[in-house]
Amino acid sequence: MAYINFKEEKVVAEKQLDKRKHNNENMYGYILKHKDSLSGYFPSEKYSYTRFNDKIIGKKDILGEEDFLVISDEDIVCSKFTNCKFTNVKFKSCRFVACTFDSCEFSAGGVIFENCILIKEDSDKLPALNRKDNLSCRFYNCSVYAKFLNSDISYVIFEESKIDNTSFEQSSMKNIIINKSEIKNIKIEDCDFSGGKIISTYIVDFEFNDKSRTKFDEKTFFDKIQPRVKDKAEYEGIYMTYETIANKFKENTLNNNFGEYYYLGKCTERKCIPIIPRIWSYIYWLVCGYGERAEYALLSGIVIMLIFSVIYLFTGVEINGENVNYTISTLNQITISKLMRDLNETITLSVGVFGGVGAINCNPTETSYFVSHIEIILGIVMMGIGIGALTRKIIR
Numbered sequence: 001m002a003y004i005n006f007k008e009e010k011v012v013a014e015k016q017l018d019k020r021k022h023n024n025e026n027m028y029g030y031i032l033k034h035k036d037s038l039s040g041y042f043p044s045e046k047y048s049y050t051r052f053n054d055k056i057i058g059k060k061d062i063l064g065e066e067d068f069l070v071i072s073d074e075d076i077v078c079s080k081f082t083n084c085k086f087t088n089v090k091f092k093s094c095r096f097v098a099c100t101f102d103s104c105e106f107s108a109g110g111v112i113f114e115n116c117i118l119i120k121e122d123s124d125k126l127p128a129l130n131r132k133d134n135l136s137c138r139f140y141n142c143s144v145y146a147k148f149l150n151s152d153i154s155y156v157i158f159e160e161s162k163i164d165n166t167s168f169e170q171s172s173m174k175n176i177i178i179n180k181s182e183i184k185n186i187k188i189e190d191c192d193f194s195g196g197k198i199i200s201t202y203i204v205d206f207e208f209n210d211k212s213r214t215k216f217d218e219k220t221f222f223d224k225i226q227p228r229v230k231d232k233a234e235y236e237g238i239y240m241t242y243e244t245i246a247n248k249f250k251e252n253t254l255n256n257n258f259g260e261y262y263y264l265g266k267c268t269e270r271k272c273i274p275i276i277p278r279i280w281s282y283i284y285w286l287v288c289g290y291g292e293r294a295e296y297a298l299l300s301g302i303v304i305m306l307i308f309s310v311i312y313l314f315t316g317v318e319i320n321g322e323n324v325n326y327t328i329s330t331l332n333q334i335t336i337s338k339l340m341r342d343l344n345e346t347i348t349l350s351v352g353v354f355g356g357v358g359a360i361n362c363n364p365t366e367t368s369y370f371v372s373h374i375e376i377i378l379g380i381v382m383m384g385i386g387i388g389a390l391t392r393k394i395i396r
Contacts (some may be wrong), residue, residue: 003256009221013197017177020136020157027120027135028098032039040122041075048077055081058089063109072173084140085113092152095120110165116151133257134175139292188214199223207243208248216252224264228305235272239265263292287382288389297386301354304382310342315368319345320361354379 030103035049043049046145050093065107067180072092080100087108089240093115136155144163154174158181167187175195183203190210195218203225208214222245225238242265267290270281289296316325326334347364353364364372 004221004260006224010199010223013177013199013200013221013223016197017157017159017179017199020134020155020177021138023133024135024138024157026097026132028078031098038077038203041077041095042383043077044074047071047074047079050079052079052081052084054083056085057081058085058087058108058111060087061108063088065112067114068109088130090114091116098135101137101139101142103140103141104143106142106146110249111146112149113146113153114149115150116148116153118151118153119155121154125296190214193220195219197221197223202226202228203241204237207244213251214248216249216254216257218254218257220249220254222261231270235268239268239272242268259292266290277315288385291389291392294386294389294393297389301379301382301386304375304378305347305350305354308371309346310354311340311371312346312349312364312368315371316365317346317349317368318363318365325365328343350375354382356380 003293017182032049034343035043040043057213059067068088068090069239070090070092070096074094075097076094076099077097078099081104082102084101084104086104086106088110090112091114094113096118097117099118118137121132134155136157137160138157139161140159142158142161142340144158144161144166146166148166148168148171150170153176154172156176158176158178160179161181162184163178163181163186164184165183167189168191169189171193173193174192176197177200180200183198183201183206185205188208188209190212192215194215198221200223213321225241227234242261246265249255249261266281267285270278270285270323273281283356284290285296285298287297304341313326316323318324319342349362349364353372356376356379
């Protein structure tokens with residue numbers, strides 16, 4: 001059985017997303033009504049409590065980082081940016097509170113968030129002891145080309161957005177949610193992705209450039225990637241993405257999660273490899289689910305025993321001293337009741353041979369001894385594979 005119920009995890013993530021958006025709207029309205037009671041923040045006169053429409057923030061053309069417009073030490077509170085362009089701009093040590101970016105474009109030379117905080121954790125409502133608002137920012141239908149460096153973007157929502165050539169470095173990404181988006185050429189370095197969830201999102205070229213380690217936990221979730229083009233190159237890219245995710249779970253000693261994404265990766269890899277390796281991959285999948293589905297060994301064993309029980313009817317068996325040897329030409333002369341009796345005996349023989357214990361009433365003839373030897377070998381191999389796969393699960 002799988003350790004991750006992807007359908008259930010997705011439903012949970014979607015409920016969490018709806019709850020977070022509802023929470024953000026409520027807190028946004030509360031702050032607007034109680035501007036004077038906002039403690040610990042000094043709202044920017046230029047950027048706070050404002051709706052920006054079709055505005056360009058930054059410098060034109062494509063510039064190097066050293067020529068970016070720098071906006072530093074600003075508290076940007078409850079602002080909504082709609083159809084805005086952020087180009088060649090660097091936000092340094094800024095705090096964003098309940099900001100929404102709707103249909104915005106982060107482009108040209110890119111946008112940098114350095115030492116920024118995009119979440120308001122503390123609560124202004126009394127009593128505030130042990131209470132956190134986790135008020136985050138939201139990017140909706142945005143095109144994001146950016147760098148998040150040493151920033152706290154916990155609980156941030158990216159929805160129906162395209163995140164391309166973007167890096168996240170030494171940043172807190174706790175409980176971030178990326179929904180119905182497209183991720184391409186993303187690099188993550190030494191971040192905290194605990195509780196992070198990526199759902200209904202198309203991912204291409206997703207990698208970790210860790211010097212230390214990006215953190216995952218049991219609540220970290222990546223939804224299945226749905227192919228679009230369904231060609232070899234796409235399947236290779238999806239396979240590599242699953243492999244990258246699996247290895248990161250393994251680094252975090254989350255072996256159960258590792259196994260599930262390893263399994264998805266192998267299933268995807270099977271679709272883009274040459275015919276001979278593909279056949280072996282199918283066999284590996286059928287007999288034990290790439291070592292992640294112990295029940296496949298049981299099902300495969302049952303199928304093998306049933307197949308051999310039919311083969312014995314045609315190669316010949318001795319049932320209670322009577323030789324039974326079916327042929328194609330004599331099949332129409334055999335009654336259903338006799339067929340069932342004979343098949344019952346050959347199934348008993350097949351089970352005994354597969355398990356290496358033999359049978360009593362039914363024995364193979366000289367011709368079918370060779371078939372029984374093949375089944376014995378398959379039985380030994382399948383039991384070893386099944387026990388190995390089951391032991392692997394139990395150890396985890």
